[in-house]
Amino acid sequence: MKINHELKVDLGERAYPIYIGRGLLDESGPLGRHIAGSSALVVSNTTVAPLYLEAVQQALDENGTRQDAVILEDGEQHKTLAAVETIVDRLIEARHDRQSTVIALGGGVIGDIAGFAASVYQRGVNFVQLPTTLLSQVDSSVGGKTGVNHPLGKNMIGAFYQPRCVIADVGSLDTLPARELSAGLAEVIKYGLIYDADFFAWLEQNIDALVARDADLLAEAVLVSCRIKARVVELDEREAGLRAILNLGHTFGHAIEAVMGYGNWLHGEAVAAGMMLAIDMSIREGLIDEAVRKRAAALLERASLPVAPPGEISGAQFLDAMAIDKKTLDGNIKLVLLRALGEAFVSGDYDRDKLLQTLPA
Amino acid sequence: MKINHELKVDLGERAYPIYIGRGLLDESGPLGRHIAGSSALVVSNTTVAPLYLEAVQQALDENGTRQDAVILEDGEQHKTLAAVETIVDRLIEARHDRQSTVIALGGGVIGDIAGFAASVYQRGVNFVQLPTTLLSQVDSSVGGKTGVNHPLGKNMIGAFYQPRCVIADVGSLDTLPARELSAGLAEVIKYGLIYDADFFAWLEQNIDALVARDADLLAEAVLVSCRIKARVVELDEREAGLRAILNLGHTFGHAIEAVMGYGNWLHGEAVAAGMMLAIDMSIREGLIDEAVRKRAAALLERASLPVAPPGEISGAQFLDAMAIDKKTLDGNIKLVLLRALGEAFVSGDYDRDKLLQTLPA
Numbered sequence: 001m002k003i004n005h006e007l008k009v010d011l012g013e014r015a016y017p018i019y020i021g022r023g024l025l026d027e028s029g030p031l032g033r034h035i036a037g038s039s040a041l042v043v044s045n046t047t048v049a050p051l052y053l054e055a056v057q058q059a060l061d062e063n064g065t066r067q068d069a070v071i072l073e074d075g076e077q078h079k080t081l082a083a084v085e086t087i088v089d090r091l092i093e094a095r096h097d098r099q100s101t102v103i104a105l106g107g108g109v110i111g112d113i114a115g116f117a118a119s120v121y122q123r124g125v126n127f128v129q130l131p132t133t134l135l136s137q138v139d140s141s142v143g144g145k146t147g148v149n150h151p152l153g154k155n156m157i158g159a160f161y162q163p164r165c166v167i168a169d170v171g172s173l174d175t176l177p178a179r180e181l182s183a184g185l186a187e188v189i190k191y192g193l194i195y196d197a198d199f200f201a202w203l204e205q206n207i208d209a210l211v212a213r214d215a216d217l218l219a220e221a222v223l224v225s226c227r228i229k230a231r232v233v234e235l236d237e238r239e240a241g242l243r244a245i246l247n248l249g250h251t252f253g254h255a256i257e258a259v260m261g262y263g264n265w266l267h268g269e270a271v272a273a274g275m276m277l278a279i280d281m282s283i284r285e286g287l288i289d290e291a292v293r294k295r296a297a298a299l300l301e302r303a304s305l306p307v308a309p310p311g312e313i314s315g316a317q318f319l320d321a322m323a324i325d326k327k328t329l330d331g332n333i334k335l336v337l338l339r340a341l342g343e344a345f346v347s348g349d350y351d352r353d354k355l356l357q358t359l360p361a
Numbered sequence: 362m363k364i365n366h367e368l369k370v371d372l373g374e375r376a377y378p379i380y381i382g383r384g385l386l387d388e389s390g391p392l393g394r395h396i397a398g399s400s401a402l403v404v405s406n407t408t409v410a411p412l413y414l415e416a417v418q419q420a421l422d423e424n425g426t427r428q429d430a431v432i433l434e435d436g437e438q439h440k441t442l443a444a445v446e447t448i449v450d451r452l453i454e455a456r457h458d459r460q461s462t463v464i465a466l467g468g469g470v471i472g473d474i475a476g477f478a479a480s481v482y483q484r485g486v487n488f489v490q491l492p493t494t495l496l497s498q499v500d501s502s503v504g505g506k507t508g509v510n511h512p513l514g515k516n517m518i519g520a521f522y523q524p525r526c527v528i529a530d531v532g533s534l535d536t537l538p539a540r541e542l543s544a545g546l547a548e549v550i551k552y553g554l555i556y557d558a559d560f561f562a563w564l565e566q567n568i569d570a571l572v573a574r575d576a577d578l579l580a581e582a583v584l585v586s587c588r589i590k591a592r593v594v595e596l597d598e599r600e601a602g603l604r605a606i607l608n609l610g611h612t613f614g615h616a617i618e619a620v621m622g623y624g625n626w627l628h629g630e631a632v633a634a635g636m637m638l639a640i641d642m643s644i645r646e647g648l649i650d651e652a653v654r655k656r657a658a659a660l661l662e663r664a665s666l667p668v669a670p671p672g673e674i675s676g677a678q679f680l681d682a683m684a685i686d687k688k689t690l691d692g693n694i695k696l697v698l699l700r701a702l703g704e705a706f707v708s709g710d711y712d713r714d715k716l717l718q719t720l721p722a
Contacts, residue, residue: 081442081446085442088511088517088518089511092511092513092514092517093513095684119520120481120508120518120519120520121517121518122516122517122519123506123507123508123516123519123520123521124520124521124599145484146484147481147484150449150450150453152453152454153453155483155484156449156453156482156483157449157481157482158481158483158484159480159481159484159485159520160484160485238485323456
């Protein structure tokens with residue numbers, strides 16, 4: 001076991017630590033310390049459970065924790081209220097009480113479902129995140145957003161609910177399919193674009209080693225990403241304003257995911273294409289110059305990510321899907337734009353014609 | 362319109378006012394002031410909507426609020442996740458955004474369902490309570506507990522979620538069936554038993570006038586009840602300890618409701634019988650004397666409430682139903698007992714044999 005970094009997300013009485021390193025899921029790791037009650041329910045999926053469930057169960061056994069597991073189908077299309085009901089049914093049937101802990105073992109989808117289930121079971125039980133994908137390590141495990149999809153929109157049902165701790169084992173990235181590693185890198189690149197030009201330059205230096213899964217560099221990328229996200233979330237936990245910059249590319253990206261059918265484009269892939277649309281829009285608005293587009297596209301391509309939306313989506317489909325996005329304010333679509341590389345802002349005051357030019361015909 | 366009382370529930374950034382009076386639901390009332398966004402969804406049921414929905418819609422119209430309504434079936438048996446989904450579906454279909462307000466118009470069941478729906482829709486939208494029953498005016502509209510039932514237990518799925526305001530129109534009690542008025546009085550009497558012997562004595566003086574629906578006295582009973590509940594909730598919002606005293610009679614009562622089938626015994630009726638069991642247990646534990654039992658039984662009977670559980674429930678059924686109650690801690694049933702009239706406490710350290718003697722054979 002090697003803990004490379006420990007980061008505190010400072011949310012007052014809801015503060016929690018993030019541990020980043022290798023081999024953190026076994027019994028010597030920080031898991032036992034953060035199981036408050038005498039019982040736990042591990043939520044995982046059919047892909048991740050065969051790889052890591054046994055180690056986690058052993059760690060819980062060593063701590064004398066009574067435990068159950070729920071193994072869900074893998075994939076965004078299973079991020080539904082029905083999955084939450086499955087978890088709640090198991091919690092009740094196995095008589096888990098208010099002191100129990102729900103442990104999410106898997107990627108962002110598992111974290112979102114399990115976190116939401118933890119938030120609603122008996123109006124809230126303990127929650128611990130063991131993110132096993134790069135995307136969930138740098139994004140969904142920080143900030144307390146949990147929830148599930150509705151047929152008419154992503155993340156329409158959920159809660160803000162903070163975990164007791166997050167344990168990000170970069171060793172689990174060894175088994176991650178290359179496409180999913182790339183999808184995670186899309187969000188890592190996003191942090192550079194919205195908040196930290198130096199980090200963006202660091203990524204330009206190290207992207208090849210990150211794609212080759214250098215563990216120490218991955219741990220550092222996870223740390224910096226979590227630190228940026230934590231800082232933004234600390235300033236604006238419930239997304240009154242600033243926090244929305246974390247959604248760079250997401251309004252476009254959610255539209256891509258919705259139109260293509262959830263699960264066909266990975267979230268990170270849709271965000272990569274969406275960020276390029278946001279950059280295009282920022283250029284049309286005269287905020288940034290072509291050089292940003294070139295650098296962003298080059299970095300995303302080196303990470304094997306798409307830099308344009310799928311050809312089959314029309315502008316009309318984009319607009320329709322975007323109109324019910326959560327970031328819509330009284331029917332007026334808000335966009336996250338860049339005013340420089342490393343500086344994003346939320347705009348409701350842009351030229352609608354330029355948005356139409358940005359979108360496909 | 363007459364506002365008799367205005368009470369602030371002081372929960373820091375989640376503080377909100379309770380207005381108590383007559384004729385508060387029409388357009389001149391405080392409703393418009395608390396609708397933050399430009400749209401609202403009114404949630405009501407088939408019993409209450411014909412009586413008050415039009416007045417509420419008119420009040421919203423006067424304020425230029427775009428509005429929709431969801432009318433649910435009446436009754437505790439409809440307090441399910443399916444009802445929450447119905448509300449969320451309507452919110453999405455009618456494109457309500459994060460600035461929308463969910464308005465609960467009805468009793469505790471409607472408040473619990475609508476509040477939970479408000480808490481999960483887009484991870485939380487505004488929520489306003491218009492409680493139309495005595496029970497909901499004195500109990501469920503204060504404290505932020507929302508949620509729905511699971512086939513295996515009451516309120517197993519929910520959230521702590523505070524409203525923007527509560528408007529308790531005692532005029533709406535004029536149309537309340539006598540049995541439901543009595544059920545509300547059970548909770549009013551509870552506040553005297555757990556926290557305020559003087560209020561209990563005031564109720565002994567005024568119970569006949571309250572049963573006869575004297576509006577000013579009802580407004581005063583609602584005010585004192587809400588004030589006691591607010592004080593307890595302020596001290597312990599998330600029920601770490603003290604707040605549990607509000608559950609006097611509820612562990613027994615929930616068991617009665619569960620075994621009899623939700624909706625057959627009213628919540629307040631089950632609580633009344635449950636409080637008598639808690640008093641019996643307190644006497645067996647040597648905490649209080651017979652005089653408390655006599656006064657409590659006399660007052661409950663004058664309010665037309667049961668003072669014993671239904672004969673068909675066995676002790677074994679009680680114990681089984683109580684074992685999955687939320688207040689169970691690691692399998693050990695906690696009870697709210699009285700150490701004096703006006704002073705309740707939570708006990709896990711009681712004689713189990715005395716509990717068995719308290720329950721039917």
